[in-house]
Amino acid sequence: MSHDPTVDFEANTQPKLSTTPESTEFSTTFILSEEDHTIGNSLRYMLNQNPNVVLCGYSVPHPLVSVLHLHVQTKNISAWEALKQALRDIQGLCGHIESTFDAAESEFYEQGGTGH
Amino acid sequence: LAKSLSRGMENNLKKKKNCPKQLEKTPLNRCFEKKKNSIENKNPFSISDFRYGISIKTIKKNQEEMIFQIKGFDFSFSNALRRILLSEISIFAIEKVFFYDNSSILNDEIIAHRLGMIPIFVSPHFIDYSIKNKTGNFLKIILNLKVIHPNNFFKNISVYSNSLKWKKYGIFKSLFKNIPIKPVFKDILIAKLNPGQRIDCECESLIGIGSNHAKFSPVGTTFYKLFPRIKIISEIYGKEASFLMQKCPVKVFDLKKITNFSLKKLIVSSPNYCTMCKECIDFPENVVPKIRIGRNNQKITFIIETTGVFSPEILFHRAIFLLVGKCNQSLLSLYK
Numbered sequence: 024m025s026h027d028p029t030v031d032f033e034a035n036t037q038p039k040l041s042t043t044p045e046s047t048e049f050s051t052t053f054i055l056s057e058e059d060h061t062i063g064n065s066l067r068y069m070l071n072q073n074p075n076v077v078l079c080g081y082s083v084p085h086p087l088v089s090v091l092h093l094h095v096q097t098k099n100i101s102a103w104e105a106l107k108q109a110l111r112d113i114q115g116l117c118g119h120i121e122s123t124f125d126a127a128e129s130e131f132y133e134q135g136g137t138g139h
Numbered sequence: 140l141a142k143s144l145s146r147g148m149e150n151n152l153k154k155k156k157n158c159p160k161q162l163e164k165t166p167l168n169r170c171f172e173k174k175k176n177s178i179e180n181k182n183p184f185s186i187s188d189f190r191y192g193i194s195i196k197t198i199k200k201n202q203e204e205m206i207f208q209i210k211g212f213d214f215s216f217s218n219a220l221r222r223i224l225l226s227e228i229s230i231f232a233i234e235k236v237f238f239y240d241n242s243s244i245l246n247d248e249i250i251a252h253r254l255g256m257i258p259i260f261v262s263p264h265f266i267d268y269s270i271k272n273k274t275g276n277f278l279k280i281i282l283n284l285k286v287i288h289p290n291n292f293f294k295n296i297s298v299y300s301n302s303l304k305w306k307k308y309g310i311f312k313s314l315f316k317n318i319p320i321k322p323v324f325k326d327i328l329i330a331k332l333n334p335g336q337r338i339d340c341e342c343e344s345l346i347g348i349g350s351n352h353a354k355f356s357p358v359g360t361t362f363y364k365l366f367p368r369i370k371i372i373s374e375i376y377g378k379e380a381s382f383l384m385q386k387c388p389v390k391v392f393d394l395k396k397i398t399n400f401s402l403k404k405l406i407v408s409s410p411n412y413c414t415m416c417k418e419c420i421d422f423p424e425n426v427v428p429k430i431r432i433g434r435n436n437q438k439i440t441f442i443i444e445t446t447g448v449f450s451p452e453i454l455f456h457r458a459i460f461l462l463v464g465k466c467n468q469s470l471l472s473l474y475k
Contacts, residue, residue: 038472039468039469039471039472040469040472040473055469058465058469060218060222061218061219061222061223061227061462061465062219062462062465062466062469064215064218064219065215065216065219065462067215068213068215068216103473106469106473107470107473110466110469110470110473111466111470112186113462113463113466114463114466114467115186116186116189116216117459117462117463117466118463119186119189119190119193120193120195120212120459121456121459123193123194123195124195124207124452124455124456126195127194127195127196127197127207128197128200128452130197131197131200
């Protein structure tokens with residue numbers, strides 16, 4: 024399966040991110056390979072928080088093929104910029120969640136809760 | 140034609156009446172309305188706002204289970220973390236079993252399937268090392284199982300998971316000799332043997348992820364709940380208050396005594412027990428509503444129950460790390 028040493032799984036992978044042929048600068052559909060609802064929903068939420076984004080939606084065309092379509096329409100900035108900002112925001116958010124989680128855990132231990 | 144149409148509408152109404160209460164739509168004056176997502180009242184996302192808005196509180200924690208509450212965090216991210224925890228964290232489990240001797244009543248493949256589901260305790264540093272050295276020779280963990288029923292008494296014996304012994308070979312003799320590798324639980328029943336039967340097999344365990352097979356998932360179950368929101372619009376006293384308090388099956392409401400007033404007032408004492416059964420708003424439509432229920436989108440209770448291989452906080456750190464890694468992959472291809 025995926026960890027079979029005889030199969031070289033780096034050989035024929037699709038490019039990670041590409042666009043459909045009818046995309047323009049302000050309205051593009053990104054095609055992400057090997058992704059699914061995990062990152063699709065989070066990206067859609069982050070893109071909707073951007074005031075320059077007019078429309079944003081994602082879809083998984085077929086459940087057996089792990090491909091994600093993300094459609095973005097923007098006003099003043101290009102769609103690639105909007106996607107870059109959203110991805111960077113998610114990274115910053117995750118980093119902050121981690122530190123808050125650590126702080127909550129040490130507070131729990133301080134107040135007398137044991138880990139057992 | 141008119142008669143058949145009216146009969147169809149009657150059937151629809153009947154279906155609605157027989158439908159269970161939770162699936163019915165709550166009438167608009169008894170539930171909170173969803174906030175509309177328009178361009179005008181959209182605030183741009185800023186990390187500093189988020190930093191002040193978020194707070195995490197740990198409710199319960201032991202070696203296998205963890206419950207914590209997050210405020211100010213949208214549910215799409217908690218769904219992403221839940222999906223990653225279930226299916227994308229790498230772990231060791233028995234994958235290939237070589238049988239030398241099996242005269243028990245269970246077939247080879249049944250014993251192999253049961254052996255695969257046993258959680259194996261491996262230290263997380265070793266898993267990181269194995270993931271990095273993925274090319275070519277994988278580091279395999281080999282466990283031996285050799286049980287023989289001595290033929291001298293008539294009762295059957297049970298084979299438990301503490302008969303799985305770790306075989307040290309090659310690099311394990313020098314580099315990793317102080318790591319204990321054994322099944323997490325000692326008392327998992329594998330098979331039962333009658334007098335004279337024996338099992339002799341060698342189990343190879345490899346790294347995998349949960350989307351491949353469920354034995355590779357490090358959590359038993361993990362889920363999140365949105366916190367329920369209950370609001371009493373107009374104050375309720377006396378007989379009606381005690382009637383509503385008894386109607387709720389999980390004791391969300393409570394009666395409170397007010398000074399200078401003989402009757403008692405209804406308050407919401409423990410909203411976290413609410414299961415949204417809608418008993419407290421079950422009145423006919425012409426009665427003025429006094430209670431509104433809904434769910435709070437920003438307050439989430441997150442529950443992680445592990446199988447014992449990792450402790451819950453290590454799992455959470457790994458899940459966040461994987462989510463950041465996914466964003467990184469897309470960012471790299473964007474910058475090219």
